[in-house]
Amino acid sequence: MDKIRIILVDDHKIFRDGFRMLLQSFSFVEVIAEASNGNEFLDLIEDHQADIIFMDINMPQLDGVEASQKALEKYPDLKIIALTTFLDDDYLEQMLMAGVEGYMLKSAEIEEFEKAIVKVYEGGNYFSDEIVSLLSDKLNMLRKKRKKKDDLPEFTDREKEVLELICKGYGNKQIAEATFLSIKTIEKHKSSLFQKTETYNTVNLVIYAFKHQIIKF
C-alpha cells in the first residue's frame, strides 16, 4: 500500500523535526517535503504531489491563511490541516473559509494526529475538540448579538411587504404596481419605515435591513 504523502509547513525547524519524527512513527505516512513559510510552500507544491499538508498559521513572509488560499485556488483538491499553537480565534474563521479540511492544536495527542490523517485522507474532516468548542462559542456570541439587536421596531404587514420589495431593488412606482397601491401610499409606508428604523432614505433603509438580517440573501 502506498504511504500517505505529507508536507509540513512551519517556520520553526525544531517543531518540524519533532513533528516529522512523530509522523514517521506511523508506518503509513511519509513526509515528502517541508517548508518554513508560505512562499516556500507555494514553490514546493509545484513539484511535489502531496496527500495532506500540515500548515502552521503564524509564519513570516506569507502566513498560513494566505498560503492556503493561494494553494487551494490553484489546486482545489489539496487537503490542508491547519495547525495552531494556541487558540487564536482570529484566524479560525479565515482558515475555515479558505477551505482547510482540518484544524488542530499542536499540543494534540499522538492518537489525534493519526485519527486526523486517516480521516482527512479518506475525504473527511478533522477538528480538535477545542476548535469545535471555540466555533460553537462563536455561534453563541453571534446568537446573543442578534438577540440584543432584536430590539427591532415592529412593522405592520404592509410595511414588511414594502420593505421586502425595496430590498429586491424595486422603485416606488414598481412597488405600487406590484401591490396595486398608489405611489403615494408606498411613499407613506416608506416614510413610516424610515421613522421606525431611524433612517432617512431608501439606501439607508436597505443597509439597515441587511445589517439586521431582516432580509435573507
Added chain:
Amino acid sequence: MDKIRIILVDDHKIFRDGFRMLLQSFSFVEVIAEASNGNEFLDLIEDHQADIIFMDINMPQLDGVEASQKALEKYPDLKIIALTTFLDDDYLEQMLMAGVEGYMLKSAEIEEFEKAIVKVYEGGNYFSDEIVSLLSDKLNMLRKKRKKKDDLPEFTDREKEVLELICKGYGNKQIAEATFLSIKTIEKHKSSLFQKTETYNTVNLVIYAFKHQIIKF
C-alpha cells in the same frame, strides 16, 4: 455528590425508555422528567430544575427547534443537547442558532453520551464527529459559492472609494464633501458603477455590493 439532573424530550416512548436506561447506567446522572413534545417540555421546566436537556428535533406539535428557542429565551442558562436520528442538516443551523450546547446522533456510542454529559455539565460543548463534518461541509459549500460569484467586474480606485461611501449610506452630496470632488463627478462614478454591475440605481447597487460581499458589515 449531587447527581446531574436530566430531562428527556422525545416523542417516542420506546426511545425514551431505552435512553433512560442507558443514562441511568451512569452513576452520576438522574433522569428527573420526560416530555413527548415541545409543549409538554415547556410546561415541565416550570417545575423542574434540570442541568441538561436531551432534546429530539422532529416532534409533533412543537418541534425541538422552537421548543429550545422558547425555553432558552426564558431560561438562558439551560443546557440543551440536540438529538437527531439522521443527519438532517436542515435543522442543524437552526438548532445551533437557537443556542444548544451539544448536537449528537441518537446512534452515538454510550461513551459518547457520557463524554457529552460531562462536558456540557462543566460548561463546555459537545458535538458528534458527524455533526462537525457536516458543519465543515457547509462552510466549504459557502466558500465555493462565493468563489463562483467572484467574476466581479474591476473597479477603479475612485469607484471603490465611492462605492464604500455609498454603502455607508452617504448621499451624493456627502460623498462629494468627503472626497473633495464635485457632486457631478460622484454622479459620473456612480453611473460607471451602475454599468459595471449592471444595476440602474443606488439601491440596486447597494444590494449588489452586499450580495457580492464587496462590503463588510
Added chain:
DNA sequence: ATATACAATGGGGGTTTCCCTACTTCGCAA
C-alpha cells in the same frame, strides 16, 4: 355608546436628490 388610537389608503404640491446625455481635460500606451 362614544371617544381615542392607529393601520391602511390616497391626494396636492413642493424641495431635494438622483441619474442620464453630452462635453472637456488629463495621462498613458500603441
Added chain:
DNA sequence: TTGCGAAGTAGGGAAACCCCCATTGTATAT
C-alpha cells in the same frame, strides 16, 4: 499622435422624499 479610459463638469428630466390633509376600518378604552 492619436486613441482610449479615468476623472471632472453642466443641464435637465425623473424619481425620491417631505409636509399637510382626508377617509375608512378596526380595535381599545372610558
